[in-house]
Amino acid sequence: MPEKSIHKYFIILLVLFTGFASSSFRDGDLKPRVLIVGKKNSPCGEKGMTFEKAYVKSRIKNEEVEVVLFCQKYDGHWMKKTYKKLGSGEIVINLSSCEFTGNYYSLVYYSSEGESGINLKEISILHSSKGENPxxxxxxxxxxxxxxxxxxxxxxxxxxxxxxxxxxxxxxxxxxxxxxxxxxxxxxxxxxxxxxxxxxxxxxxxxxxxxxxxxxx
Missing domain, CATH: 2.60.40 (Immunoglobulin-like)
Incomplete structure (x- = not known):
């Protein structure tokens, strides 16, 4: 993989959140943070997942924030959903499917920065980099x-x-x-x-x- 591509993936990995996400800030850090809250689906037996809420924390008041959620399905494909909110607070997601594996990634950024450059293919590559073993x-x-x-x-x-x-x-x-x-x-x-x-x-x-x-x- 070219050096520029490796650097790009490294930067993306720093802002992706899998399962648990940090909502703490360093002094002077204006980047938004997000925490995704989900649970296993009882109607689906042991399979499936419900993504209930996203908690966004932003240090720029009244600035629009976008949260991109990537969810893996059992057919190997990834679903992409985008949510927007002004400033800090809660975003109701209520995204549920018996076909969700429980693997997900979330990316958060200010709308003024433009759309995230990461796509479904890159998410698949990043997920594969975590290895083939449970x-x-x-x-x-x-x-x-x-x-x-x-x-x-x-x-x-x-x-x-x-x-x-x-x-x-x-x-x-x-x-x-x-x-x-x-x-x-x-x-x-x-x-x-x-x-x-x-x-x-x-x-x-x-x-x-x-x-x-x-x-x-």
Whole structure:
């Protein structure tokens, strides 16, 4: 890939948000930020996704902001939607489909800067650059106070699947005696999952094994 193209993709990656997005600002940073809020679709069983809202934060008051949302579908195509808002605040999206894999990217910029140069083909290339293997990480855990016996709570995790496939995950959590506590579960697509595991004997360290079930059929 030419050097200019690599540089272009690097800049785009800095402003794309996958799953979680930062809404904090550095001093003097006037760039807008966006946080997309979504959930898994219960009417679709374990598949599908609903994108509910976008929270925009802008430091330029009354300046129009555009949010571009790219959503991956199970047929491999990407859907593109654009939303506009003056200044900071909430944008109601309510975009839902049983065909969404849970993979998405969002891009935010001021309307005065002109339309974003990124297109559906480039989004597909960027997504492919994340690799062909599923992944998992614990995104939220808390220490239990010593007054309540110490230990750790595993609250939330995040799963990535390249094409929205079903995966099998085994989470191993270290115990204070050096042994490991195990939890096994399956997940379809990409997204967050509640773990709700706690123990006074847990150290907070963990490891995992994840397998795509499409590879075993």
């Amino acid at each position: 992944n998992f990480k614990v995104t939220k855990r808390e220490k239990i106070s010593e007054e309540k016996g110490g230990g750790v709570k595993f609250i939330e995790g995040k799963i990535f699947t390249p094409e929205g496939e079903e995966v099998s995950i085994t989470l191993f959590m270290e115990k204070k005696d050096g042994t490991w506590r195990k939890k096994h579960f399956n997940f379809v697509g990409s997204g967050k999952t509640r773990l709700n595991i706690e123990g006074n004997d847990l150290t907070g360290k963990y490891k995992f094994h994840i397998t795509s079930l499409s590879e075993t059929t």
